Amino acid sequence: MHHDFPAGPKGLPIIGNAFAYQRDPLGFAIRLEREYGAIASYPFLNIRLVFATRAESVRYVLIENARNFMNREVYFSLIPLLGDGLLTIDGDLHKQHRRLVQPAFHRRRVESYGDLMTAYALETVEHWRPGQVLDMVREMQKLTLKVVAKALFNVDLREESGVLGQAFTASLNYLNNLGLLSFDSLPLNLPFTAYGRFMRAKATLDAAIYQIIGDHRRSGHDIGDVLSMLLHAPDEAGSALSDSQLHDHIMTLLAAGHETTAVALSWTFYLLAEHPDVRQKLMDEIGQVVGNCPPTVADLEHMPYLEMVVKESMRLYPPVWSVARQAINDFELEGYKLPGGTMVVLSQYITHRLPQYWTEPHRFWPERFSPEQKEPREDFAYFPFGAGPRMCIGMPFAMMEARLLLATILQHFTPTLVSGARIVPKPLVTLRPRYGMPMVLFPSQAQRTSPSSCLSDSSGRQGIRRTP
């Protein structure tokens, strides 16, 4: 077959576009789309990347031809941390292990985590003081790490969440730069090298995870959490999963399950602070539906605006801002015949802002997700959780968590940006604010209901609660 790559920037000899990319990955992606449109290609280190922006391409790569596109090579830099968890395995092995983990995310089970999500959010706001300045990313990271560890593995990380959160951040920062011609990536295990720091961070995480596994094994009985489930799950050969397989699943679920949601919440607080009209409308909805009562899973369906706000926030600042795949066999995309081995990059950040799919694409406008507006104009122009067989397994968990934490926190505090704070997105593995998210906590106005009138169990709730 004759192969012809689409046009694109040539970059420097040998390293291709690695420097331009590393300096400013988002700017690089934005320029690519602006100059080349639906598809472009460029040399990157020793490979040729294809960058595709239309919803059609998302559908083609992630759904229709998913079997021809692999993860492992793309996420190779994460393997030192994640090992062989769901994100980094492919093919039949992936299918098998995805089936093992899936029951943890069935609807009923996910809904059973609701109360603990709200309870942990309440605990967080109890520690906050009016007027306090804090880095919202760090706060949300501690909170989401505690939630996912408790929900999935029944471990209480209240003490360690700060240390472990930073160990994750350090590891992901390091791994993100791997292979990008940075001296930091030389594997010299010394106290002052980046690699040395990574090894220490990883050792901290590994120790915590092996302790979790050990505790579960010792207790011996099924306590109904995901780890118990995995401990009793036979692998492909019919034997139980090894400690190292369990470790990789736990590490992957902890890593994928907290950073993303923390970043999503941080950007949402930022957008609400910048758009008081949206914030007011959201506060009105929360006030009407739950008043001062801790929100429950049953309340969420009565809070459509809350969902629209979270979705719109993940449109403008998708926590996972791009995904990529490597093709096994030759394929055809946007009219180009491309060889097996090609890496295809798709970007939520770019596609989520293309004017052919969205009205005023750069505007924060949650109503675009309402049943009346029905945006995006095409399926798969919105894919914050990916799509197809590798779609985020934690999506129902994350959507529920984001809404419950957001509503609970807003009932108590109205975070506002520290004046003069520079908020610039920095695309690492996730899209983080480069200089953190410094915010001041203002107390939220009292709501109409008093907490004593809250029903302790959510079963009888029907939307608007009565004041006594």
Ligand code: HEM
């Ligand atoms: C707002 C929060 C989240 C976002 C935006 C997000 C986004 C994503 C995306 C885009 C992918 C697909 C990556 C690809 O196609 O290469 C993914 C995969 C994954 N996510 Fe999430 N995620 C979130 C929360 C979670 C949570 C809470 C968990 C677990 C508790 C989780 C666990 C995973 C796992 C295990 C995978 C790999 C799935 C597979 O390949 O089979 N994620 N996530």
